[in-house]
Amino acid sequence: MSDKTALAEEVAPSGIEPEPIVNDLAIxxxxxxGSGSQSSNLVLLRALFRMGIPVGGKNLxxxxxxxxxxxFTIRAxxxxxxxxxxxxxxxxxxxxxxxIRDVESLSxxxxxxxxxGLRLERRRDDVVFYPAPFQELAAExxxxxxxxxxxxxxxxxxxxxxxxxxxxxxxxxxxDSQFRSKKAAVELNRRAVEIGIRHARENLVKxxxxxxxxxxxxxxxxxxxxxxxAALGAMFGGASVATWYxxxxxxxxxxxxxxxxxxxxxxxxxxATYAVVQAEDExxxxxxxxxxxxxxxxxxTATSGPGISLMSEFVGLGYYxxxxxxxxxxxxxxxxxxxxxRTAQGDILSTYTLSHGDTxxxxxxxxxxxxxxxxxxxxxxxxxxxxxxxxxxxxxDLGMNIWATEPFEYPDxxxxxxxxxxxxxxxxxxxxxxxxxxxxxxxxxxxTLPGTEHPGAAxxxxxxxxDEGAEYTESEEAYVRIMARLDRKFxxxxxxxxxxxxxxxxxxxxxGIIGFGSSDPAIEEAxxxxxxxxxxxxxxxxxxxxxxxxxxxxxITARQRVVVLDQNRDGQVLQLLRAEYGxxxxxxxxxxxxxxxxxxxxxxxxxxxxxxxxIGAV
Amino acid sequence: MPTPDASxxxxxxxxxxxxxxxxxxxxxxxxxxxxxxxxSSQLIRAFFESDxxxxxxxxxxxxxxxxxxxxxxxxxxxxFNAVHGRMPSVATGAVLANxxxxxxxxxxxxxxxxxxxxxxVHLVRRNLPLIYIVENNGVYGLTKxxxxxxxxxxxxxxxxxxxxLPNIDLCGMAIELGATYVARSFAGDPKQLVALLRGALxxxxxxxxxxxxxxxTFNNHAGSTKSYTWGKDxxxxxxxxxxxxxxxxxxxxxxxxxxxxxxLHxxxxxxxxxxxxxxxxTDRRAAQxxxxxxxxxxxxxxxxxxxxxxxxxxxDSLELCDEPLALxxxxxxxxxxxxxxxxxxxxx
Numbered sequence: 001m002s003d004k005t006a007l008a009e010e011v012a013p014s015g016i017e018p019e020p021i022v023n024d025l026a027i028x029x030x031x032x033x034g035s036g037s038q039s040s041n042l043v044l045l046r047a048l049f050r051m052g053i054p055v056g057g058k059n060l061x062x063x064x065x066x067x068x069x070x071x072f073t074i075r076a077x078x079x080x081x082x083x084x085x086x087x088x089x090x091x092x093x094x095x096x097x098x099x100i101r102d103v104e105s106l107s108x109x110x111x112x113x114x115x116x117g118l119r120l121e122r123r124r125d126d127v128v129f130y131p132a133p134f135q136e137l138a139a140e141x142x143x144x145x146x147x148x149x150x151x152x153x154x155x156x157x158x159x160x161x162x163x164x165x166x167x168x169x170x171x172x173x174x175x176d177s178q179f180r181s182k183k184a185a186v187e188l189n190r191r192a193v194e195i196g197i198r199h200a201r202e203n204l205v206k207x208x209x210x211x212x213x214x215x216x217x218x219x220x221x222x223x224x225x226x227x228x229x230a231a232l233g234a235m236f237g238g239a240s241v242a243t244w245y246x247x248x249x250x251x252x253x254x255x256x257x258x259x260x261x262x263x264x265x266x267x268x269x270x271x272a273t274y275a276v277v278q279a280e281d282e283x284x285x286x287x288x289x290x291x292x293x294x295x296x297x298x299x300x301t302a303t304s305g306p307g308i309s310l311m312s313e314f315v316g317l318g319y320y321x322x323x324x325x326x327x328x329x330x331x332x333x334x335x336x337x338x339x340x341x342r343t344a345q346g347d348i349l350s351t352y353t354l355s356h357g358d359t360x361x362x363x364x365x366x367x368x369x370x371x372x373x374x375x376x377x378x379x380x381x382x383x384x385x386x387x388x389x390x391x392x393x394x395x396x397d398l399g400m401n402i403w404a405t406e407p408f409e410y411p412d413x414x415x416x417x418x419x420x421x422x423x424x425x426x427x428x429x430x431x432x433x434x435x436x437x438x439x440x441x442x443x444x445x446x447x448t449l450p451g452t453e454h455p456g457a458a459x460x461x462x463x464x465x466x467d468e469g470a471e472y473t474e475s476e477e478a479y480v481r482i483m484a485r486l487d488r489k490f491x492x493x494x495x496x497x498x499x500x501x502x503x504x505x506x507x508x509x510x511x512g513i514i515g516f517g518s519s520d521p522a523i524e525e526a527x528x529x530x531x532x533x534x535x536x537x538x539x540x541x542x543x544x545x546x547x548x549x550x551x552x553x554x555x556i557t558a559r560q561r562v563v564v565l566d567q568n569r570d571g572q573v574l575q576l577l578r579a580e581y582g583x584x585x586x587x588x589x590x591x592x593x594x595x596x597x598x599x600x601x602x603x604x605x606x607x608x609x610x611x612x613x614x615i616g617a618v
Numbered sequence: 619m620p621t622p623d624a625s626x627x628x629x630x631x632x633x634x635x636x637x638x639x640x641x642x643x644x645x646x647x648x649x650x651x652x653x654x655x656x657x658s659s660q661l662i663r664a665f666f667e668s669d670x671x672x673x674x675x676x677x678x679x680x681x682x683x684x685x686x687x688x689x690x691x692x693x694x695x696x697x698f699n700a701v702h703g704r705m706p707s708v709a710t711g712a713v714l715a716n717x718x719x720x721x722x723x724x725x726x727x728x729x730x731x732x733x734x735x736x737x738x739v740h741l742v743r744r745n746l747p748l749i750y751i752v753e754n755n756g757v758y759g760l761t762k763x764x765x766x767x768x769x770x771x772x773x774x775x776x777x778x779x780x781x782x783l784p785n786i787d788l789c790g791m792a793i794e795l796g797a798t799y800v801a802r803s804f805a806g807d808p809k810q811l812v813a814l815l816r817g818a819l820x821x822x823x824x825x826x827x828x829x830x831x832x833x834x835t836f837n838n839h840a841g842s843t844k845s846y847t848w849g850k851d852x853x854x855x856x857x858x859x860x861x862x863x864x865x866x867x868x869x870x871x872x873x874x875x876x877x878x879x880x881x882l883h884x885x886x887x888x889x890x891x892x893x894x895x896x897x898x899x900t901d902r903r904a905a906q907x908x909x910x911x912x913x914x915x916x917x918x919x920x921x922x923x924x925x926x927x928x929x930x931x932x933x934d935s936l937e938l939c940d941e942p943l944a945l946x947x948x949x950x951x952x953x954x955x956x957x958x959x960x961x962x963x964x965x966x
Contacts, residue, residue, distance in 0.1 A: 177966075221966075222962055222963075222965035222966050223965055223966075224965045228965075232958075232961060235953065236952055236953065236958060237952070238946075238948065238951030238952050239951075240715070240943040240944070240946060240951060241711065241714050241715055241943060243710075243711065243714075260961065264953045264957050264961075265951075265953065267939045267941075267950065269939065269940075270937075271937050271938060271939040271940070272936060272937050272938055272939060273939050273943065273946055273950050273951065274943065275714040275936050275938060275943060277710070277714065277936075279707065279740070280736055280737065280739075280740040281736065283704060283707065283737075284704070284706070284707040284710075284736075284737055284740065285707075286707075287700065287701075287704045287706075287707030287708050287710075287711060287737075288707045288708075288710045288711035288714065289711060290708070290711060291678070291698065291700070291707070291708040291709070291710070291711030291712045291715070292711035292712065292714050292715040292943075292944075293711075293715075294698060294711070294712065294715075295676070295711065295712045295715035295716045295719070295944050296715055296716065296942075296944030296945065297711075297714065297715035297716075297943045297944045298951065299711065299715070313701050314700075314701060314704070317700060317701055407959075407962045408958065408962060410955045410958050411952070414948060415948050415951070415952065448696075449696075449716070449944055450676045450695075450696035450712065450716060450719055451673060451674060451676075451696075451716050451718060451719055451942065451944075451945075452673060453671075453673050454673065455640075455672070455673070455694045457673060457694075457696075458672070458673065458693065458694050458695050458696050458697070459696065459697075460688070460689055460696075460697040460698075460699065461696070461697065461698045461699065462697075462698075462699040463699070463700065463701060464699070472689065
């Protein structure tokens with residue numbers, strides 16, 4: 001037995017077998033950005049996924065290409081809870097810059113796999129240490145220095161594989177899927193994993209209670225990031241013009257969309273049935289998309305906070321001139337440049353009312369990769385039906401992290417191209433139409449597309465004052481009429497947007513929570529824990545869109561206390577509820593829980609808040 | 619306001635059976651005598667004479683006096699008066715959505731050379747098929763006469779304020795950045811202007827026309843280098859330019875004195891007759907030198923400064939299908955369920 005195992009034995013003296021903790025742990029891999037650990041992390045994640053264990057992966061990364069610390073967290077949980085867990089159970093410490101702090105922040109009973117040169121074993125006596133000579137082991141795989149650095153990452157996959165009883169065949173399967181056709185890479189990585197396993201077998205003695213076992217909870221599921229799901233949804237929504245400007249964390253929406261379109265959206269002649277343009281900035285990106293929507297394309301752009309700010313003027317034009325367009329806002333931490341690689345729900349109010357003057361916009365709030373897909377195609381239907389910019393507000397956690405999900409459902413209805421008059425329609429109407437008239441009583445006017453072969457088809461689009469005939473006017477009556485109709489159109493939108501999802505008991509519990517977007521997994525986990533650990537029942541309303549539907553007020557007024565969970569400092573959705581419902585909400589009902597550290601939402605924060613509130617309320 | 623001479627007055631009915639009034643717009647609300655209105659008149663004439671189907675035209679603009687003008691021509695064409703300085707992106711989006719549109723963008727010197735310079739640069743770089751008209755008067759008209767970035771150095775406002783900054787030469791920039799049809803003209807020279815516009819209509823690529831278009835209210839005084847008087851006194855055409863439509867070519871005899879003919883995308887020709895300068899507009903270096911010389915000597919050289927009929931357009935590089943994206947049917951836009959299954963399976 002080596003000295004190394006002796007270190008571990010101090011923590012757990014032989015003879016006392018800790019109670020095993022099966023399929024419930026958070027693994028955190030701490031590395032240096034740019035060191036190539038992402039492949040290993042994905043292999044690890046996928047191996048657990050293939051074992052049928054509910055799992056999710058979150059990347060906490062710096063705004064940097066190489067050199068700064070990065071952490072990848074994998075949470076495996078037999079009950080399906082994969083929101084961020086505050087405590088890490090298994091740390092892989094490979095980054096000298098952060099190793100000491102990473103180890104110090106562990107809870108007692110955790111385990112650390114680490115580069116032995118870091119000498120971390122001296123730092124704690126209440127955690128288990130598993131040292132390994134990573135570079136030395138990697139050198140066994142290859143002599144090539146650059147490759148050796150990359151393969152050192154695959155060593156920890158082998159070490160964890162052995163320590164946590166991960167099925168090695170699933171690791172190998174995950175490697176095949178990660179490196180696909182690159183045979184040499186597959187061989188090297190498999191070898192590195194084998195060496196890691198061998199090292200653990202020969203040199204380490206299992207001293208921690210964490211272990212993984214095969215389950216059957218992922219049958220039919222896939223692992224995907226929200227931005228890929230958004231891109232897929234957009235493709236199946238018939239996106240035909242996508243114009244964008246790169247910005248974290250939204251870039252991968254259009255990048256992945258481009259990949260899908262190249263593969264699946266070529267005509268029989270091999271030519272593209274789409275245009276993707278990387279514009280010179282967000283102003284141009286949204287200008288192109290808006291005009292493409294005006295001319296009849298299914299047009300979209302994707303951006304994040306700073307880009308949203310830049311798009312403001314065009315979005316106001318889209319609202320007032322009534323032009324369809326889909327804008328994805330993958331939210332990150334603001335204000336200003338903020339924390340560009342951290343997550344938040346901080347753009348709710350600014351996006352909802354983006355641009356000067358009286359403006360308000362339809363905002364969809366996906367909470368899962370499935371909803372990213374679903375809203376990806378539905379957003380086009382809504383935009384064309386309502387003739388207005390439609391936002392989809394995702395965030396970095398949902399968009400860039402990896403989620404296990406049921407496969408996406410193919411659109412269940414044909415595309416809704418909205419009220420577009422063709423040449424035949426115009427002939428039937430006697431050759432004229434009023435671009436901004438409310439003909440049907442739903443406040444949605446009719447439009448024609450440029451190129452419509454009829455002398456009566458043309459109208460003039462402008463952001464300046466206009467009347468029903470689209471003529472320039474400064475008439476106050478016309479201005480008020482058009483603005484009032486836009487307000488009524490928003491009421492039509494209220495009926496059309498996805499309604500909230502309400503999970504409530506009968507009769508209603510006195511306690512409720514309102515949340516949205518990427519908070520959902522943490523809320524669901526917290527509700528279960530509150531029920532099981534503290535016998536607290538909490539009904540849940542999940543917003544899926546703005547404007548708010550009528551069921552939101554009903555949910556609030558039926559309860560004594562409603563927690564409104566915002567991933568922002570100012571309680572933006574709370575403000576929105578107050579502005580919308582005013583006195584109709586009795587005072588003291590709404591409670592604001594605000595999480596804005598830039599980390600994804602976790603259940604513990606909700607459990608702590610609600611427990612304290614309810615004990616005080618009893 | 620200058621009017622075309624009687625000999626070149628448009629025919630009453632064009633090949634589409636349309637009359638000039640089918641190409642008219644709403645009455646202008648600009649100042650009487652505005653250069654922009656003269657340009658609108660020539661646009662009407664050019665579209666009429668070139669038999670352009672009005673419904674195929676998209677008129678795009680930004681903000682400013684110039685950007686109002688799309689309302690004053692081609693009533694039967696869709697128009698889009700967008701936000702300040704952003705006509706290029708709007709034109710790009712419209713053309714991407716429907717490549718069959720004949721896109722004409724109208725901008726001004728403030729709209730292009732200041733707030734919109736970034737979009738101008740990138741539009742030109744892409745060689746999007748678009749007629750980009752800059753109605754250049756050196757001042758901001760709608761905000762009452764501040765200097766713009768094309769105002770010449772040492773030019774004076776009526777108030778006596780002198781511009782101490784060098785001007786931005788949009789033609790020079792356009793040539794530098796890859797525009798494929800670059801012209802400078804004068805609202806007071808309708809004959810040249812209409813030929814240039816018709817050439818631009820026949821060209822496939824970005825056509826930039828920087829047109830001196832005097833502001834009669836704020837910049838038409840003595841001391842201005844953007845006034846009618848200054849333009850008339852200083853205009854020096856680099857050649858006499860005729861536009862010869864494709865179908866006329868066989869009927870027209872080779873004219874005495876023609877020095878150069880260049881065939882355009884749709885089969886029509888521009889025919890150039892040399893004046894003092896022996897100038898070849900297909901020579902990019904010569905074009906750049908000419909612009910430099912004009913700036914150094916404060917010359918108002920007009921005509922077709924540069925023409926490249928070989929460069930591929932933005933639509934070519936995107937390898938777009940022939941059918942307008944806006945008109946694709948659901949089965950062209952939404953892949954079948956098997957494709958969704960296939961993609962999803964790749965994430966297992």
